[in-house]
Amino acid sequence: MNIHEYQAKALFEKFGVPVPKGAVATTPEEFITALSQLPEGPTMVKSQIHAGGRGKGTFTDGYKGGVKFCKTKADAKEVAGKMLGNTLVTIQTGPAGRKVQTVYFTVASDIKKEYYLAILLDRASSKPVIVASTEGGVEIEKVAHDTPEKIIRVVVDPAYGLADFQVRELIAKLGFAGAEAKNAAKLIRNLYTAFWETDAAMIEVNPLISTPAGDILALDAKVSFDSNALYRHPEIVALRDLNEEDPKEIEASKFGLSYIALDGNIACLVNGAGLAMSTMDIIQHFGGTPANFLDVGGGASKDQVVAAFKIILGDKNVKGILVNIFGGIMDCNVIATGIVEAVKEVGLKLPLVVRLEGNNVAAGKATLNASGLKLVSGDTMADAAQKIVKLVA
């Protein structure tokens, strides 16, 4: 689960990670109250959406930049008016962009130097890893590619936690000294505590900055959480912003379905994540384009299948549907009955290819054939994929 920058910074402050003073507004009326909390002077205006690349993004009305520096609070108020309610397109939002529903004002800090700092899971060692660099405020992938020696990695032993010698190593490699070193060490320790205590999946601070006064601040903050652990963090669940999620995905999750919308025109309904992913692959292999990822899970009850069909048909690009079920334990006839009832209930007009395999498959196929529905049977995944691609073409 992702949260906004302003929410992440509030979390940072709770854990003793210094951030520039800021305030949010969700309506033009709130601009004044928000700005009144900040001192007069240079102010940053930051669009709050769940995507990176905001600074270099462009709004759909042509206005450039989702993050802006303003010399005065008056300028900041004017800029915020252009962002709020406008739709921002960045390299991570896709062409549709994301509507800005919250604007975040912060004091524009004096920057001495920019750094990079992140904490996430290192899959190779199954341990948390702190990634840091003296090259901050730039694309870290480019730094990793061009100058890999400038990427510092410290793997933390979960049995002991972040050790002091590891903090000293980070401080030394980042080149901090004196008051900066003391402040940076405290920030790194507190950020690690925040990561560990909140079940974060990833924390990224880019840039982390030093100021001429010797302060170390998190100038930006991206935080995502392990969705498996949300049950023990009601305070984090409360930060969820449904405006940032696809309504179809929210609807799907209510029925225990895992759904992700894509750009193609062949919808698929599959049991199991691996099979669902490879069903998309095989559609593309035979020249079609998948409209979605949809995993109905281990079972496939009638209610789930009906809900799945409704969600799929809510996507206007869909021209055909491929159902691919491997009924391992589930009785295929139960699944077939569910499909028939679901198709009748939603009044399906589009071509439908069903590939059913597994337990009691003969009875399942008989049920499909006897239904009088205009559906096409596929014997294997390849056969079914070729058939739906042909029907949609």
Added chain:
Amino acid sequence: MSILITPQTKILIQGITGDFGGRHAKLSLDYGTQVVAGVTPGKGGQFFEHGAHKVPIFNSVAEAKAATGATVAVVYVPPPFAGDAILEGVDAGLDLVVAITEGIPIKDMIRVKRAITGKKTRLIGPNCPGLVTPGAGEGSKGGCRIGIAPGYIHKKGHVGVVSRSGTLTYEAVYQLTSKGIGQSTAVGIGGDPVNGTSHLDVIKMFNDDPDTHGIIMIGEIGGNAEVEAARWIKANCQKPVAGFIAGATAPAGRRMGHAGAIVGGAEDTAAAKIAVFQECGIEVAATPSDMADALLRAAKARGTKLA
């Protein structure tokens, strides 16, 4: 033979009194698997009954092991308690713990993995379908079924299957069985980022098992476990190997940050993994329908008999 488990392996089930664990306990008993004990704290002394089977329930894994000689535990308990259940099996000194549970917090698994490092117990999973060593009976009955895989699609034989995904494992096994090719053991290692046993761990066991003549390795986008296994295969494995990577069309996702990209490395996309497979002499299945055929091609090229 087979790897990890045989039809004689005695297993205990943690969570046998739950709906999920109970349903699969019955299916395993029907398959002929030696389910010798159940563990549910507070229900020790009761029995899990199914047909003629009467499986004793114990309060702890240690008690169950001492009383029945079970060497393998399978964990069906809900996510908040699953990490603890795994540690209990490891503490009892079992040979193998198989965690079926889906949705265990990553932090719990980070701690579990650290805690079991250096212990004799192997962990498979979590979020996995388990493993099956098929038996010689009808529908491969008489084998050892641990977890949630459908037993009847298997056939006793000489192909090892290893996969992160349950349904893709079934797909591969079913293709093999439909062509009359049996399996030594099919292992689902699970889809979570932190798991107990990797592709490479299983590949090494298949390589050492004289009864396994060929291997199907099924992977997904993300991480570099399949790449690690492929490189080892190139250097060490003399058996035919077929591979499939799911997720070629998966969207990059609305990833917020960039840290994952530099930690995951450049080799975690489907295209990159497929390229490494080819470079390492693994016969790549172009589609999931092609997995068994790909292994047949690899076996033919090496003159290996699979059935």
